[in-house]
Every structure is written in structure tokens, then in C-alpha cells.
Amino acid sequence: MDLNGFTGRKVIITGGLGFIGSTLAMKLVDLGARVVVVDSLIPEYGGNLFNVKGYEGRLKVNIADVRDEFSMSHLIRGEDFLFNLAGQTSHIDSMENPYPDLDINCRSQLFILEACRKYNPAIKVIYAGTRQVYGKPDMLPVREDHPIRPVDVNGIHKMAGEWYHRLYYQVYGIRSCSLRLTNTYGPRMRVKDARQTFLGIWIKALIEGKPIDIWGDGLQIRDFNYVDDAVSAMLKVALSDKADGEVYNLGSEPVSLKGLAELMVRVFKGGEYRILPFPGKRKAIDIGDYYADFHKIGEDFQWKPEIGLEEGLARTFDFYRRHIEHYL
Template identity: 45%
Template sequence: MDWTGRRVFVTGGAGFLGSNLCHALAQRGARVVALDGFLFGGGANPRNLDGADVEFVRGDIRDIDLRPLCEGASVIFNMAAQTSHMGGQADPLADIAVNAVAQVRLIQAAREAAPDAVVVHASTRQFYGRVETLPVAETQPVAPPDANGVSKFAGEQYWMLEHRVRNRPVVSLRLTNCYGPRLRIRDARQTFLGIWIRCVLQGQPFEVWGGEQLRDLTYVDDVTGAFLAAAENPACHGQIFNIGGSPPASLHALAELVVRLSGGAASYTTRTFPADRARIDIGSYHADDSAFRAASGWRPLVDLEEGIGRTLDWYRTRLEDYL
């Protein structure tokens, strides 16, 4: 796909994944409209779009008129979401409002203003809950372990219904742990790695909960590449795909890698899961993303050591902007 001059709408455009996607699209010559409401506890940061040639609109996807923003879009990248698992547990109604009800609002607006647009929806591996078989393929049963997983699954299914009923080209990408520049690092609301990075760069020890769980991590440039590939390849349209990344590693192994790449001055402690988190922990997870690789030709290019090293270097000069 030649992105030059194409009008593209990105929801959640000032967040971690959305802003990286906006930068990549602008560099390819697309005319990007980015929407973000800077919801409390989300990943949006005013500095995330620095240097990106995009039209930014500040507004809440739950109540802003979405039709003018969709108008004429050939592709909609739907990154807006409430992603905090504990936030969803504490306030499931707010969770549903963003992850499900607002998705229906966007679907209705796109029907009117961008009836032919390709939609790539940011989804999550959280749906699968605690799995029995690794790696996890798309055929695994869905058993969300928390309210956030339920609301996100509802949002995804509304989009897939739009494909089945209206024949809109929709792709849903179920993401694993994503990391890299522009990640929220002030706390652990987006991912455990964010708070680890903050602690390391501030010279403080970080905590590893459990430690034996396996995780696969995807560097943000590879995530961006997956979204672009999903939009560009008609073989992907109408499908749900898992997206993986580096070979799985235990949390202890990841912690040791972070310590080594920080120069060895960092340290961590291991503790058992807090009771409220233990109830929703999914255990080990890593994705079988062979279906997406076959359909799109995509594969991750940044290995774990390179990715974490890049991430630490990026934040060293920008730490205050992300605290």
C-alpha cells in the first residue's frame, strides 16, 4: 500500500502504540488525524506526538462526534482502550464505556463517514485467561480472567460482527506484552516492564511478582509493522490474529536482562503476587502467531536484548517527561 496522501484516522493517537503508529504513518506520507482524550490512568502523553506531522484532536471517544474524524478515511487504526486490569476490576462500568460502548459509537460513525475504510483493531491476549497449552493459537477457548478482558472481548466482537454483517474489511490483532519508546512508565498500569524501567533509571530496586511465568514481548516497532501489514494485506481482512514477539522468557530471566543492560547497578526483589492480582493472573503465556505471519509476511525484527537496550537509552534523556 502506498500511504502517500491517504487519510488515516488513529484513535488513541497520543498513547503508547497509537503515537508510534502515527509517527510511522506520517513518515510514509499519510494524512493522519489522531484522537485522544488523555483519560486518567491511560497511556497518553503530550510529548508522544512531538515531531509527528499529524492533525491532533483532543476529545473523549465516549462522547465526541466521531463522524468528522472518520470522514474520508481509507484506514482506521482503532487503538483507543482502557487497558488497566485493576482499573477494570475497580470500575467495570467505566471500562465497558470505553472498550465496548464507545466501539459501537465508532462503528456507527464509520458507517456514515467512512463506509469503505479498512479497520485494524487493537485487541489483547488477555481474553484467553489461564491457558493449558502453549504456545497459544487463536483456536484456544476464550475465558477472560477479569472485567477488562470481558469488555475488550465485547469490543472486538462488535467489530468482527461489522465484518460479518456489513462486509467491512476488519482485522483484530490480539497483542501480547508490548514495550519500547513512549510506553507509560510512571506505574504498572500498562505493563510490568514500564515500572521496571522507571525504577532502573531512578536507581531504585524493582519487584518481580512470581518470576517463573513465561512471557513473550513485542518491541513497538514490530507492533507498528504488524498494524501496517494488517491494513495492507487483503488476506488478513475479516480475521483475528495473535501477535507474538521474541521467544518466551521467564520474568526472572527478563529481570536479569534488564539489570545487565542497565549496567549492573539495578537490582530487584522477588515476592509473591498480591492477593488481588493473584486472582486475575494468567500464568505463563506466549503466542502462536504463525497464522498472521503466513497471511501478512510479517515477522518481528527486534530481539529482546536489542529492544530493551533501545528502550532504556530512549528514556535516559526523556525520563522527566514520562513521570
């Protein structure tokens, strides 16, 4: 697909200083878009000013919280595209204190969609959904029509947030699409803790010369997308009417956690892993094996992951070997 459709277009990205948001923002700048990134830089979340290093003069950074109804309502006016990536992502945090998760993943989404409806009904909205809404799968690979069965508060709220987007399309014609992301990794991901994905602390462990800790038996299966592949899916669906009101899985070749750890140690050229029993509070919300069926986006948009795990990990280690101090 020709991505020149973004040249000269106005794009706003919530969570735009985060891992995926910043990668998307810089790509859009390169494509000639006029980009505003909105982020509140909450320390526990993914926003990091270093993420847009080198692009400071080429995009606009607007510090604001998506829970700030009036600011969001102003910022959305006149934009052509909204990449709606801001979110509370920690499953554990959502269980320990469900209210910030509710405010960010539900209430703010209503603010944003109401603002679109009232002030910018022609905007195109791409929502960052999550595989988490499927819960423990009935069968693998998981298709988009698999029953929704969230296993934590975060999953319930991400499910509601996605439904809002579908509803505002069905009822008001606000053109929106949700991508159900799986584990996404790459440069600029949060590595100081497991709030974004466990892969972050695995990378940090290797960089710091500590062992990778695998919980469970290491046989749990997951799939992983390199961030550029997730970004390319977002760009493709944004430019096409075919995606309006739709939900698409992203995904890739499945791998066991033990297989992933072995690959990481090999690509990193050092380190070790160990297999440990599940801590209790994580066990309660574990989902067993998961990998996506991503044929639907493949058929509609000729999307498939281009960067394999080995290459993606190599690029990621290279980034953190040079920049780890900005991510601790």
C-alpha cells in the same frame, strides 16, 4: 510488503497520543500519510503530547474522547484507515470500577463501528485486541483458536470489542481486523505505573535506582514485542484484504520474568531485582504462563518480530534516560 500504499492516504488513529498509537502515527507520517490522531489525554491512560514531539506540524492532533459519539462520528468520515487503539487497559482499574471500562472498550466501539457503517463503509479498521482474552491458557503456545476465557472485566470488554469488529465485517462488510497484542514495550510506553504493562514500572525502577519487583516465583513465562514490530504488523494487515474479518496473534520468543529482569539489569548496566509474593488482588486475575503462537500472521503477512529483547530494551532505556521527566 511495500508500505508505499499509505502515501497520500487518510488515516485516523484513536488513542493516537498513546504509546503504540503515537509510534504508529509518526511512522505513517514518514510514509507520506495524512494522519489525524484522536486522544483524550486522560491522565491515567497512555496519551502524552510529548509522544509526538518533533512531529507536531506534520500530523493533526484532535483532542476528543471516544465516548463522545458525535465527535467520533464526524471524525471518521472520509478516512481511508482507522487504527482503533483507544482503550482502557488497566486490569485492576476495570475490577475496581467496571463502568469506564465498559464505556470505552464496548460502548465507544459500537459508536465507532456504527459511524463507519453509516458514514464510511469503505474504511479499513485495525483493532488493537489483546492476549488477555485467552485467560489462563490450556496449552502453549496459544493459537488464535484457543478458547476465549477472560479473567477480568477488562478482558470481557476487550473480547466484546473484538467481536463487534468481526460482526460488523460479517454482517455489514466493514473491513476490520484484530491483532491480539501481547506485552508491547519500547519508547513512549507508560512507565509511571503498571496500568499499561508491568514492564513500565520495571523500567522506571531501574532509571530511579530502585529494585525491580517480580511477583510470584519469577518463573512465569511471557512474550514481548518491541513497539516497532507491533506497528509493522498493523501496517501490513491494513494494506491487505486478506486480513478482513480475521484475528491474528502477535508474539515473540518466550522468556521468564526472572530471565527478563536479569536481562534488563544487564542491558541497563546496573540495578537489581527481587522476588516477592503476589498481592492478593493481582493473584485473583493472574493467568500463569503465556506465550503466543504467531504462525498465522507469519504465513499470511511474512510478519515476525525483528527487534530482539536485548536490542529493544537498549533502545527503551536510551529513550527514558533522556526523557524520563516527561513520563513521571
